[in-house]
Amino acid sequence: MxxxxxxxxxxxxxxxxxxxxxxxxxxxxxxxxxxxxxxxxxxxxxxxxxxxxxxxxxxxxxxxxxxxxxxxxxxxxxxxxxxxxxxxxxxxxxxxxxxxxxxxxxxxxxxxxxxxxxxxxxxxxxxxxxxxxxxxxxxxxxxxxxxxxxxxxxxxxxxxxxxxxxxxxRDLGELDRRPPPDAEPPAEDDAPDLSDVLGQPEARWALEVAAAGGHHLLMVGPPGTGKTMLAKRLSGLLPSLTVPEALEVTAIRSIAGDLSESATLIRTPPFVAPHPSLSIPALIGGGTGLARPGAVSRAHRGVLLLDEACELGAKRLEALRTALEEGEVRLARRDGTLRYPARFQLVLATNPCPCAPARDLDCQCPPQVRRRYLGKLSGPLLDRVDLRVRMRPITAMTVQAGAEPEGSAAVRKRVENARAAARQRWSAHGWQTNTEVPGPVLRREFALPAAATALLDRGLEVGAITARGADRCLRVAWTLADLDGRDRPDAEHVAAALEFRDRRAA
Structure with missing residues (x-):
């Protein structure tokens, strides 16, 4: 012994x-x-x-x-x-x-x-x-x-x-060390294509900007206007994950028990769309003893769609604040404190009111009911959402000759070029996208001329935006410049970024 x-x-x-x-x-x-x-x-x-x-x-x-x-x-x-x-x-x-x-x-x-x-x-x-x-x-x-x-x-x-x-x-036999056969990666054609969505030019542009810079997005509009369809196509516009990112995503899926026996490295950005009835532990992570990853972690390096966002309730939505700001969640439980990465793109989709008519003129909700409904999206939460867009009602189901909707492949190409420009610019700092850049860096090392930020300064002066909102406007402006092939944003890019934060869109 x-x-x-x-x-x-x-x-x-x-x-x-x-x-x-x-x-x-x-x-x-x-x-x-x-x-x-x-x-x-x-x-x-x-x-x-x-x-x-x-x-x-x-x-x-x-x-x-x-x-x-x-x-x-x-x-x-x-x-x-x-x-x-x-x-x-x-x-x-x-x-x-x-x-x-x-x-x-x-x-x-x-x-x-x-x-x-x-x-x-x-x-x-x-x-x-x-x-x-x-x-x-x-x-x-x-x-x-x-x-x-x-x-x-x-x-x-x-x-x-x-x-x-x-x-x-006992040296009487050997264990299996043969690597499994390589699994075929999922074909890109299987992803929903952007050409399936009719109309909505402003929402399409917002989706492209969100994909190019990694920004969060809010879409408000009546049912049936394509909010969910657009959100499901965002992950198809994102570039494939790098090897370190793929290891992070695959590790989270392994902890959650979502990997199959023929597991391969996950190279496509994940898309997670939980039901509005999910609990806070299911959203953020939780469980008895040591907590397990929630929806925000399973959407790491991908897209988290919260459809019918106002139906989730204020408590669930407010629980997202730390994850949106820090890119991770820390769960304190009886057996210890855990850390799960949660750097995802949030897409919020909601109706403008409970009755949700096809046209605003047909709404039967009193003004206080509409305010209470959209009030579930609090100011601090909306302050962390870079892009807000109002959806248009669909007016025609036919596509005119020569006006075929643009597909995902063309948009993905522009997104990849914009991301490559951002990656080259921030490579010395270790950042991949514009949304990861801290505000102090944008204001000091990469400060824009006063003429370019005059409108932004005016918005801060009159209280139209907060300091956090101004930083997010600068990040969106850099993304717009990358999409235009410019070296740095000008006044038009800053104005367009500020317009994306128009409170009337919510």
Whole structure:
């Protein structure tokens, strides 16, 4: 009998920490199993799962006192991904398997009672943590092998049963290390095309500006005018994700349990459109113990559409403020504080009033009812929305000859050119889009001439916009200049950006 150790990873949001599992198997004393290190209920029950799995694999469970310690001891441990590491620690401590292959190896997997290794959530961010901590090798469930191979720089082995891992530790067999076949990326033609939307020239232009600069957008108009159709086509105008961005998005999907067995790196910007009846934890993130990502995090690097926004209620909408400003959410729960990235483009779509007639002249709502309805979109929230547009009623269902609506491909090309210009300009600072640039930088290092900002200064003087609103106007002005192929905005670009913030549009 000996003291042996294995390795696992504890996840806290998208962040992880390496966990050292020590197994002390003593010769004397009454047979017992103690699990130390702040395990939650699911992890505490792993003692019984591990014992049954080892015995059903025709291995001997030590008839002595077994102490399992998970370090750092003061850090809460949750979930069932520790089962395989615990089983290997017990077998090594009982000297049933040699320990040489456990050095530098991190193990993941939930054990069934018959020894099968089941997949676990969060495999991708856990492997990124293991690689960062210098681990050389990882043993993962066979069903998670495709996801595990997304991480480079660490030797990944797949196992479907505890017997396979025991044979590998005894040098009697090898684990699966074959990378899965490359999956075909989804065709761009499958995305909804902008040519499907009739009319709405102002909304189309606002959508293009939003895609080019990463700006938030509010569309107000009667039902059936194309608000939802336009919003669903925004993600098709965005460029593909870079490799670091794709890893972030895929890691969040892994934690949420949304990845399939044939997982591939997600290179297309996500589009998330929750139902208006969703709860605040479903929107921001939450749950008992350690919280899981919500809709704002699942839309990271993509688009979050809140259709019928005024039906969500003020509390849900106000919960978005921090995420819009900081690009992440921090969830304080009983077991700790988690951080989830949430740098998304918000698209709000709403009717102008509860009765929502096709024409404003047919509205039956008293003025106070309209004010109360749109008042759910508070001033501080609207101050964080860069673009506001009023939708026009559709007046014709036929398309005139020579007036075919412009498709997504042509708009995407202009968006890519504008984003390339912004990326080149801000590359020294590490920013990708105009919306990420802090206001002080725009006012100092990239200050515009007084003639260009005269209208903006006038708006601040009369109280038409706030200081935050002025910064957002400057960001939109830089985006408009990028779309025009200019080196810097002029007075016309600033005026157009200020017009996008017209309160009458809301």
């Amino acid at each position: 000996a003291l042996r150790k294995t390795w696992a990873v504890a996840l806290f949001g998208v962040d992880g920490a390496l966990v050292e599992i020590e197994a002390d198997v003593r010769k004397g004393g009454l047979p017992s199993v103690q699990l130390l290190g702040l395990p939650d209920t699911a992890l505490q029950e792993s003692k019984n799962r591990v014992r049954a799995a080892i015995q059903n694999c025709k291995e001997d469970w030590p008839a002595s006192c077994v102490t399992l310690a998970l370090s750092p001891a003061a850090m809460p441990k949750t979930g069932t991904s520790y089962d395989l590491a615990l089983a290997c620690a017990v077998l090594a401590g009982a000297e049933l398997v040699p320990p040489h292959r456990l050095a530098g190896t991190v193990l993941f997997g939930e054990l069934a009672l018959d020894g099968r290794i089941r997949p676990v959530r969060g495999l991708l961010p856990a492997l990124l943590t293991a690689r960062r901590e210098g681990m050389r090798r990882a043993v993962v469930p066979a069903d998670g092998l495709a996801e595990a191979h997304l991480v480079e720089g660490i030797d990944v082995l797949g196992a479907g049963h505890l017997r396979d891992v025991v044979a590998w530790l």
